[in-house]
Amino acid sequence: MSHQSATTRQVVSPWASGPITFAAAMLVITGVLQIFIAIPALLYDKIYDGTAQYLFAINLAAWGWIQLVTAIAAIGAGYGALRGLAWARIVGIAVAGISMVAEFAYIPHFPLWSILVIAIDVVIIWALATYRAYDARPGQPGRR
Numbered sequence: 270m271s272h273q274s275a276t277t278r279q280v281v282s283p284w285a286s287g288p289i290t291f292a293a294a295m296l297v298i299t300g301v302l303q304i305f306i307a308i309p310a311l312l313y314d315k316i317y318d319g320t321a322q323y324l325f326a327i328n329l330a331a332w333g334w335i336q337l338v339t340a341i342a343a344i345g346a347g348y349g350a351l352r353g354l355a356w357a358r359i360v361g362i363a364v365a366g367i368s369m370v371a372e373f374a375y376i377p378h379f380p381l382w383s384i385l386v387i388a389i390d391v392v393i394i395w396a397l398a399t400y401r402a403y404d405a406r407p408g409q410p411g412r413r
Contacts, residue, residue: 289350292396295389296347296361303340307333339364358397365390
């Protein structure tokens, strides 16, 4: 009777998994939505003129550019976070943090929506900050 030694080959996925997947997906989705906010602000700056005037005012073209740059950063960070890249997690935390601060300004006008976005930003920051890439090689400590 011969005994054959079976060698198993473990395939390592280049994609991250766990809560960071939610955070990355939310960053990409919010980035795409921010593009849809930025384009009308840049091209048709009179589209938001009918809104009420509040204590704070901002140039609509500047707001459009800020939205566009943040959208590109969010999409890039979301894709990079799906790959488990450290720079993407840092950028994602910064984008979510900026989003949280911006939502505080909208609490008097859209309280439920603002609180929801702040809560999602907290989850995004938590998922990006606590992500640990596990070594997938057999016999290595920290392996799942």
